[in-house]
Amino acid sequence: MLWAPLFTILAIALCDPCAALDVPRNINSIQWVDCASSVPQPFQGIPLPGALPPTLHCGRLDVPMDYSQPFSTNNKITLGFAMYRPSNPKGLINFNPGGPGSEVASYAWAVALNLSVAAPVSGLGDFDFLAMDVRGTFSSNPLNCTLGDLAIPSSFPTNEAEFEAYQAPVRAYAQSCIDQSTPKGIVAHIGTAETVQDWDSLREALCYDKMHFLGISSGTTGGITYASKFPQNVGRFVLDAIIPPGISNLDLVTSQIKAANRLLLRADAYCIYDPTCPFHSIGKGSVVQAFSDVLQQALAGNSSGVTVDDVRAAANIGYLSGNPNFPAFNLALYGALNGNWSALSYATFAPSYLPAFASSLHILCLDQHIDDNTFSGFNAIRQSIAKVDTAQISYVQDLTIIGLCGGWPYHGNSQIPLPTDAPMLLVTADFDLNTPTEFSTFEWAQAPNGVLVVRHGDDHGTVTVSGPAQSAEIAFLATGNLPSGTDETLVTIYTSGMERGPIADPYTAPIGPPAGDITSAV
Incomplete structure (x- = not known):
């Protein structure tokens, strides 16, 4: 009979790891579910092991839709992770x-299934690895929207009427x-302000005092926001390819152009490196000239x-x-x-780009x-960036976002910087278009x-690029030890108090696989 209370305690603990402990609870309990019935989108329709690994766990957590209001049946959404x-x-x-809004849960599946895509984080196998679909997406109360006439034009509006027409499909x-x-x-x-509260709800439901974090691209915005809102719960934070709050629209677009x-x-430098480049024999400047000639034609x-x-x-x-x-770019030119001209037709890319952008x-x-x-504000940005746009590239995605998002009914406070005292690891690449190193x-x-870890090379994000910068990320998450300052071929590391x-x-930085480059046009 003495075993019965123990079995009861163990059963409760397995369902809710906080329940067997004397821990104050401010949130709901996790509902653990059978992963076989919660297969994330990237794994649907492909063969899976007959028995999923015991290290793979899937769950649901009910949280407030609006954290400023009491939790209730009318103020509830369910997070999937x-x-x-x-x-x-x-x-x-x-x-x-x-x-933002990429599918996330499958990354935990990849780790548990020991797939090659999870190799970059293989050094973190001693940690609970949480992958939560952010609210409004996939398994976390996805929105139901109709694309309708939504479009992402290749051209920008040039007058008031075009500006209105540019934003109208977004409003619809x-x-x-x-x-x-x-x-x-x-x-x-469904913004980052709510997502970080969801993360903290999960942290508490999992009975952790601290949360470590690995965020890439727009995920870093969440990491920064979390550190500002919940500084007492910040563990080891790695922000890879950073999008920080506090940058004006003009500075955002100027950095990207x-x-x-x-x-x-860099495309020109790659052509010098690549003997198969059609402009290789011409030498330095050939790709820049080719791009200019294409624009003129x-x-x-x-x-x-x-x-x-x-x-x-x-x-x-x-x-x-x-x-x-x-x-591929050099071949397209x-x-x-x-x-x-087929490889430079926007129509080639728009069909796949639109759904991804819309999501x-x-x-x-x-x-x-x-x-x-x-329109005058939008046009002022365009006129300003033209002054630093040496190659007359003109188009950048952040300008598109600013123009189109003016038609969205809700906006945040991205103009406000969020300082933090946390000893984070900040990681960038010299030649990242999506999140400029500035x-x-x-x-x-x-x-x-x-x-600050500066990887000398290309690619959006560093954790997937083998080398010393990637190693610094994993080592910090695993041990909590920040790297020492160094200046090497593939990476420069700046510690607190140093000046970047x-x-x-672009011509002397590493080229090829060590720099994260694609080496085939296919």
Whole structure:
């Protein structure tokens, strides 16, 4: 009979790890579910092991839709998440890959299934690894929206009427989300401000005093916001490819247009490195000249119906952003100069780009403060960035976001910086178009106790690029030891109190696989 109370306690603890402890509870209990019935989207329709690994756990947690109001049946949403859970974990690591709004739960599945995609975090196998779909997406109360006439044009508005027409489909799309999504009012509460409260609710439900964090891209905005709101719960935070609050719309877009010009020089440097580049024999400057020639032909109408705006948008979205594909970009320029414009047609990329962009729009717009939501304000940004746009690239995604998000009904406070004393690891790459390296310099000023890791190379994000910068991320999460200052070929590390040096020369920085480069046009 003595075993019965013990079994009861163990059973309760397995369902709710806090229940067997004398811990004050301010949130609901986790509802653990069978992972076989909660397969995340990337794993649906593909063969899975007959028995899922015992380290894989899936759960649900009810939280307030609006944290400023009492939790109730009318003020409730359900978060979905997955976890890799080893025996005797050393702590909790919350992972967010950005997007914003990317599917997240599958990353815990990848870790538990020991898939190659999870290799970058293989050194963290002693930790609970949490992957929560952010609210309004996938398994966490997804919104119900209709694309309708929503479009992401390659050209920007040039007058008041065009500006209104530019934003009108966004207003209609937002209204469809408002009308069709449940619970009523959810669309006003799906930003990063709410997401970080969800993370803290999960931390508490899992009975952890501290939360470690690995965030990439827009996930870093959540990390910064969490550190500001819950400083007492901050563990080891790694912010990789940083998007910090506190940057004005003008500085945001100016940094990105400068980054785009650097990426064009990197494409030129890659051509020097790559003997298969069609401009290789010409030498330095050949790709820059080819891009200029392509723009001139498009302006003259000698481009098979592809406009100059199409070329600029396609170059940005299709080749230079994310993990840039320099071999394919250089071939696309060569093809256009020889009469084949298909690889620089915006129509090639728009069908896949629109759904991905739309799925992020509700978070992008709710987080983004619009400094001046008028055509004159928008046009002033365009005129200002033209002064630093050496190659006349003109198109950058942040300008698109600012223009389109003016049509969204809700906006955040992205113009307010969020200083923190936490000893974070801030990670950037010299040639990242999506999150220009200037952003990390700005955030380092807000987190003076942090260490800044500058990877000398390309790609959006560092945790997936093998090398010393990636190793520094994993080592800090695993041990809590911040790296020492160093200046090496692949990385420069600045510790607290140091001054960051200039951005690396695009032609002398590493090229090829060590720099995170794609080496094939396919």
